[in-house]
Amino acid sequence: MRTLSLLSLAGAAALTAIATPASATGAIKCQAGPASSWKTQDALKAKLLKEGWQVRKTKPDGGCYEVYGTTPEGDRVEAYFHPVTLEKLYVARRGEVLFRKKGY
Amino acid sequence: MAIFNHRFSLWALLALPAVAMLLGYGRGSAEAMDLLHPSGEMSARLMIIAIAISPLISILGPRKWLQWMAARRRALGVAAFAYAVLHLGFYIIDMGNVADMVAEALAPGIWTGWAAFILMMVPAILSNDASMRALKARWKQLQRFVYPAAILTLLHWIWVHNNLGPALVHFIPLALIVALRAFKSLPQAKQGA
Numbered sequence: 411m412r413t414l415s416l417l418s419l420a421g422a423a424a425l426t427a428i429a430t431p432a433s434a435t436g437a438i439k440c441q442a443g444p445a446s447s448w449k450t451q452d453a454l455k456a457k458l459l460k461e462g463w464q465v466r467k468t469k470p471d472g473g474c475y476e477v478y479g480t481t482p483e484g485d486r487v488e489a490y491f492h493p494v495t496l497e498k499l500y501v502a503r504r505g506e507v508l509f510r511k512k513g514y
Numbered sequence: 515m516a517i518f519n520h521r522f523s524l525w526a527l528l529a530l531p532a533v534a535m536l537l538g539y540g541r542g543s544a545e546a547m548d549l550l551h552p553s554g555e556m557s558a559r560l561m562i563i564a565i566a567i568s569p570l571i572s573i574l575g576p577r578k579w580l581q582w583m584a585a586r587r588r589a590l591g592v593a594a595f596a597y598a599v600l601h602l603g604f605y606i607i608d609m610g611n612v613a614d615m616v617a618e619a620l621a622p623g624i625w626t627g628w629a630a631f632i633l634m635m636v637p638a639i640l641s642n643d644a645s646m647r648a649l650k651a652r653w654k655q656l657q658r659f660v661y662p663a664a665i666l667t668l669l670h671w672i673w674v675h676n677n678l679g680p681a682l683v684h685f686i687p688l689a690l691i692v693a694l695r696a697f698k699s700l701p702q703a704k705q706g707a
Contacts, residue, residue: 437676467547478547486614504623505676 436472438490438500438514448493451475457496474499490514524586528593531556532600539604546607553604555684557597558667561634562688564590565664569695588641591660595638598631623674630666633659664688 442448451468454475458465462482469476474490481487481501487508490500501509517523535552538544567583567590574580583590605627609615618624636659639645646653664685671681 467545480614484617486609486618502676504618504621505672505674506621506623507676 436474436476436490437488437502438474438510439472440474440490440492440499440514442473442493445470445493449496454491454493454496524589525593528560528589528596532597535600546604549604550601550608553597553601554671557594557601558671558684560590560594560597561660561664561667562684564594565660566688566691569691572695573691573698591657592638592641595634598634602631621673623670623676626666626670626673630663630670633663633666637663 454477455465455468458477458479464480465477467478470493471490473493475493477489477491479487479489485503485508487501487503489498489502491498497511498509499511499514500507531552535544535549539546539549563583564587567580567587571577571580571584606615619628637657640649640653640656649656668681668685672678
């Protein structure tokens with residue numbers, strides 16, 4: 411019985427590990443080509459500031475630029491932008507999706 | 515071996531990740547935002563371990579390592595809460611003001627975190643010998659606040675990232691262990707009756 415329990419526990423743990431998707435970071439993915447053709451994070455930041463955003467942090471994630479900041483409407487969000495067009499693709503507040511561009 | 519059994523060693527071991535996080539923050543190599551996930555994950559892991567010990571003893575029988583853990587379960591629970599405090603501290607630093615915190619307080623990923631924290635606070639505050647003596651049988655009941663706290667922690671994790679994977683990797687094994695104990699205790703309960 412003990413061996414059986416141990417085996418089932420080990421099996422369950424293994425199943426959980428297998429069933430979990432390996433990539434869990436980026437909320438969305440951008441197929442934006444080589445990074446050499448991307449605009450800079452500073453360019454994105456400047457654009458957002460002009461639009462009334464507050465930008466706390468930017469970083470590349472899932473082939474997109476990820477921005478932590480506050481929208482012109484005053485929501486504290488995590489947002490994704492296309493690194494070439496700088497188009498807004500996805501906005502979420504603490505995991506609650508506020509905006510998602512069609513196709514992403 | 516004796517050094518591992520010293521009370522201080524366990525606390526030092528449990529504090530190690532917190533020291534690393536605070537050093538990183540102090541040096542400026544990590545922002546509060548970057549430390550939200552590691553501190554929260556550490557809290558959840560310690561909570562899961564503390565909850566799993568007793569069901570594992572029921573399932574696997576009395577094992578030496580499990581009894582070693584069981585004797586330290588209260589410390590693991592308190593450490594889980596300490597990491598929740600750290601997690602909340604980094605959240606407050608990251609948000610920077612009360613208005614922003616209030617504005618998002620009802621987001622699914624956020625209220626679950628607050629609620630889990632408040633529920634964890636009860637057993638954590640009562641995890642001392644004086645409370646155990648004073649509360650007698652009630653003490654154990656109050657420690658069970660950790661179960662709803664665990665469920666809220668799971669929801670907080672899922673909703674704040676809008677992602678099932680990492681949260682379930684941690685909580686499915688716990689759910690299986692708890693379920694297996696319930697399953698195992700069924701025939702025994704009948705025999706006892």
